[in-house]
Amino acid sequence: MKLERVEIVHVAIPLVSPFRTSFGTMTTKDTFLLHLVTDTAEGWSEFAADPEPLYCSEFVAGAQIVLRDFLLPRARALPALTTAALAPALARIKGHELAKAALETAVLDAELRSYGMSLATYLGAVRERVPAGVSVGIKPTIAELLDAVEGYLAEGYVRIKLKIEPGWDLAPVRAVRERFGDGLPLQVDANTAYTLADAGQLRRLDEFGLLLIEEPLAEHDLYAHARLQQRLTTPVCLDESLRGARDTASAIAMDACRAVNVKPARVGGYLEARRVHDVAQAHGVPAWCGGMLETGIGRAPNLALAALPGCTLPGDTSASSRYFAEDITEPFVLVDGHLPVPRSPGIGVEPLPEALRRFTRERRDL
Numbered sequence: 001m002k003l004e005r006v007e008i009v010h011v012a013i014p015l016v017s018p019f020r021t022s023f024g025t026m027t028t029k030d031t032f033l034l035h036l037v038t039d040t041a042e043g044w045s046e047f048a049a050d051p052e053p054l055y056c057s058e059f060v061a062g063a064q065i066v067l068r069d070f071l072l073p074r075a076r077a078l079p080a081l082t083t084a085a086l087a088p089a090l091a092r093i094k095g096h097e098l099a100k101a102a103l104e105t106a107v108l109d110a111e112l113r114s115y116g117m118s119l120a121t122y123l124g125a126v127r128e129r130v131p132a133g134v135s136v137g138i139k140p141t142i143a144e145l146l147d148a149v150e151g152y153l154a155e156g157y158v159r160i161k162l163k164i165e166p167g168w169d170l171a172p173v174r175a176v177r178e179r180f181g182d183g184l185p186l187q188v189d190a191n192t193a194y195t196l197a198d199a200g201q202l203r204r205l206d207e208f209g210l211l212l213i214e215e216p217l218a219e220h221d222l223y224a225h226a227r228l229q230q231r232l233t234t235p236v237c238l239d240e241s242l243r244g245a246r247d248t249a250s251a252i253a254m255d256a257c258r259a260v261n262v263k264p265a266r267v268g269g270y271l272e273a274r275r276v277h278d279v280a281q282a283h284g285v286p287a288w289c290g291g292m293l294e295t296g297i298g299r300a301p302n303l304a305l306a307a308l309p310g311c312t313l314p315g316d317t318s319a320s321s322r323y324f325a326e327d328i329t330e331p332f333v334l335v336d337g338h339l340p341v342p343r344s345p346g347i348g349v350e351p352l353p354e355a356l357r358r359f360t361r362e363r364r365d366l
């Protein structure tokens with residue numbers, strides 16, 4: 001393929017309700033889409049991080065500079081642009097996995113469209129639909145949390161994830177268990193809010209039969225997570241700490257995690273995400289597809305990943321209505337607790353021109 005045009009489309013879409021985690025509160029999905037035009041097809045992707053580097057070190061304005069000054073010049077210098085050739089060409093640029101993922105995914109979308117092949121087929125998806133979990137933010141009160149969880153369960157979500165932090169851990173988990181029972185598939189996500197000194201408190205979560213506890217300690221501290229896992233029966237799951245297949249192999253070998261959140265953006269794209277999945281699957285460690293409150297442009301490819309055989313736990317791939325009153329693609333709708341895996345070429349969706357226009361703050365070529 002030949003890159004003819006690269007466009008940044010900055011969008012801001014209000015969330016249906018504020019989403020609070022241990023690292024901050026989001027009320028708007030504020031990010032950019034990448035739109036590529038090549039000689040054979042067009043491609044779309046979504047940058048997964050936020051305007052501020054609170055979840056990870058990358059952020060919206062920084063990623064645009066990284067793309068403009070370091071990633072796109074290398075993509076343009078390739079004699080023939082293919083998805084497979086891209087990551088090796090970008091490898092000398094350290095880090096910036098989310099920016100790399102945005103570029104790679106748009107290239108992959110264009111390339112697969114030119115072959116008429118879906119991402120699900122390309123990755124090796126084995127499911128037509130995937131069970132949907134939902135990530136529930138920290139609420140002002142337990143009563144509001146229980147109302148939120150009740151609403152999601154009534155909609156059909158098959159697994160609940162509670163965001164936790166020091167001071168909001170045992171009480172919400174206990175309240176949800178008491179109200180909805182021991183049979184509810186339940187897990188928690190601390191987004192790095194604890195230290196090893198909190199191991200005693202985290203251990204008290206063991207009695208609630210959680211599926212897993214996600215990223216309790218500092219990002220990239222595999223040693224501390226392994227120490228913590230020794231003290232917990234609840235499986236530790238890593239998110240922020242895993243930047244690729246090699247980290248995942250090390251973490252599993254050290255027993256720093258017994259479950260893996262595969263977030264394609266965080267590992268540099270879908271090719272590396274597939275390898276992370278493969279490493280977990282080869283070790284018999286359950287994997288699942290995480291999310292970043294994506295619009296339909298980011299969620300569609302995540303659904304393809306969630307349909308891989310090693311993704312044996314329900315993911316955070318929720319329906320459009322969990323995030324937005326109006327999505328910028330055809331909405332993903334929950335049916336019987338599941339979302340359909342897109343089967344059209346590429347990522348399988350495109351922005352709806354009218355919705356995109358209304359949510360766009362700025363469009364410019366890179």
Ligand code: OSB
Pocket residue numbers: 055134135189191239290291292293294316317318
């Ligand atoms: O840690 O998994 C996370 C959202 C934004 C940033 C980080 C995380 C999350 C979620 C929600 O938990 C996942 C989703 O519904 O997309």
Ligand code: MG
Pocket residue numbers: 189191214215239240261290
């Ligand atoms: Mg997480």
